[in-house]
Amino acid sequence: MKYIFILFYTVLTLPVFAQVQKVYITKNGSFSVNKKKAISYILIEKLSGDSSYLVNQYDMSDTILMHGTYMDSTLKIQDGKFVYYKKDRTGATEFEGQIDTNNYIKTVAYYKNGTPTGTTIEYEARNLKTAEYTYTEGGPRIKFKKYVYRGVDAGHRMEGEILNDTIVGKQYVYNNVDNVLLREEEYSNNVLINTFVHMRDAQASDDFWKYMEKKLKKYREQLSNDVPVLDFTVDKTGKIVDAKIVKGIKPDLDAAFITAVVSAGGWHPATYDNVAIEQHFVIKLIPFVYSTSISGFGNEKRGIRNFDVKFIYK
Numbered sequence: 001m002k003y004i005f006i007l008f009y010t011v012l013t014l015p016v017f018a019q020v021q022k023v024y025i026t027k028n029g030s031f032s033v034n035k036k037k038a039i040s041y042i043l044i045e046k047l048s049g050d051s052s053y054l055v056n057q058y059d060m061s062d063t064i065l066m067h068g069t070y071m072d073s074t075l076k077i078q079d080g081k082f083v084y085y086k087k088d089r090t091g092a093t094e095f096e097g098q099i100d101t102n103n104y105i106k107t108v109a110y111y112k113n114g115t116p117t118g119t120t121i122e123y124e125a126r127n128l129k130t131a132e133y134t135y136t137e138g139g140p141r142i143k144f145k146k147y148v149y150r151g152v153d154a155g156h157r158m159e160g161e162i163l164n165d166t167i168v169g170k171q172y173v174y175n176n177v178d179n180v181l182l183r184e185e186e187y188s189n190n191v192l193i194n195t196f197v198h199m200r201d202a203q204a205s206d207d208f209w210k211y212m213e214k215k216l217k218k219y220r221e222q223l224s225n226d227v228p229v230l231d232f233t234v235d236k237t238g239k240i241v242d243a244k245i246v247k248g249i250k251p252d253l254d255a256a257f258i259t260a261v262v263s264a265g266g267w268h269p270a271t272y273d274n275v276a277i278e279q280h281f282v283i284k285l286i287p288f289v290y291s292t293s294i295s296g297f298g299n300e301k302r303g304i305r306n307f308d309v310k311f312i313y314k
Contacts, residue, residue, distance in 0.1 A: 016120070020045045025057075040065060044075070052079065063103055063135065065085050078111035096256040124149070141168065147176060156182065166190050176181070180272075200271045202279045208266035215260040215284065222249055223285060228257050230283050236276040238267040246282060255283065 023031055024038035032038055038060060045054045053073060057066040068082030086106040104126040110118040115135075122131040134143040146158040153173070160171040167187040174181055186194040216223070234245035243262050248254035269278035 009120065024314045039129075046073075059087075068111075077114040079113060080111065082111065083107070083110045084109075103150065140164070198273055202238070202270040202281070203267040203268045205268070208264045211264040211266070212260055216257070219253060222253055227284050227286055230257060230261055230285070231281070232261060232283075233278055233280045234267050234269055235278050236269050238265075240264075240267060 002007040008154060021044045022041055024033065024035055024041045025035045025246050027039050036238065039142050040057055042055055042057045045051075047054055047069075051071065053070045053075065055066075055068055056064060056069060058064055063083055063180050066082065066084045068078060069080045071077040071079045083105060084107040085103050087103040104309065105123055107120065107122050109120040116133075117135050117137075119135075120133040121129060122133075124130045128149070130146040130147050130149075136143070141163050143161050144159065148154055148156050148158070155176055157174045157176040158171050158175065161168045163172055169186065171185045171187060172181060173183045173185065180199060182197070182200070184196045185192055186196075226249045227247070228245065228249055229247035230243065231246045232240050235241050240262050245254045245258065248257075253285050269276045271277060
């Protein structure tokens with residue numbers, strides 16, 4: 001949250017200015033009248049019939065970086081809605097290799113008489129929300145929600161409260177699709193000291209992976225060009241049911257994939273508070289010769305050599 005205030009820390013010493021003023025900002029954050037030394041500039045406009053000042057910041061290509069309103073001429077008291085933008089000029093975002101060179105909203109925040117209020121929302125890319133911070137009226141605690149898109153917690157949402165950048169008490173981890181509480185994490189001074197797990201994912205044994213490798217090895221060439229997507233449920237007994245192809249290659253291969261998955265067996269059912277439950281999966285079969293692990297999307301499996309299987313919760 002601190003970076004929200006960094007962009008304009010140098011602006012706070014501005015003198016009273018005319019109706020509209022353009023100010024260049026250098027790399028070290030100081031003001032300059034020399035455009036060649038600037039990395040961005042701000043336009044400051046006194047709103048007519050009001051004591052407020054509208055501020056817009058742009059990079060040197062005239063791409064907007066931020067806009068918001070201050071109550072005073074020295075730009076110390078933020079008031080109303082502030083929007084911060086980001087532009088990826090490299091041509092690729094971090095999320096699933098998507099290309100998006102357009103400017104997108106990075107942060108939306110609200111202030112009242114210089115104090116954060118309401119809910120601040122942060123984004124990683126276009127409409128990809130990464131965090132929400134909700135300020136309590138008259139209190140120092142901030143409620144947060146953080147959304148995870150990669151790693152072992154991909155598809156999960158963390159909720160809790162922070163005070164002075166420190167997690168207070170417990171952080172709650174949910175499946176962001178169906179809002180199932182997966183686990184509770186207890187913190188002390190931002191250090192995890194205890195975890196209570198509610199949801200334990202269905203687990204495939206080594207025998208399952210060995211069987212899949214054996215049955216699908218002969219299709220490696222076809223799999224190197226296309227990636228089939230399979231949909232199935234692991235029932236309360238660990239049996240695979242309702243298996244179907246979401247994205248296939250051709251009928252005979254698709255039938256072989258379904259047969260292999262259903263015949264393999266070797267699954268342990270998911271549990272919630274130690275009670276067996278059904279769990280739905282979507283998997284991608286990707287040839288990965290010489291791999292020693294299976295990287296999970298939502299959880300992680302290990303022990304197969306030739307196939308990378310990604311688990312995606314619906």
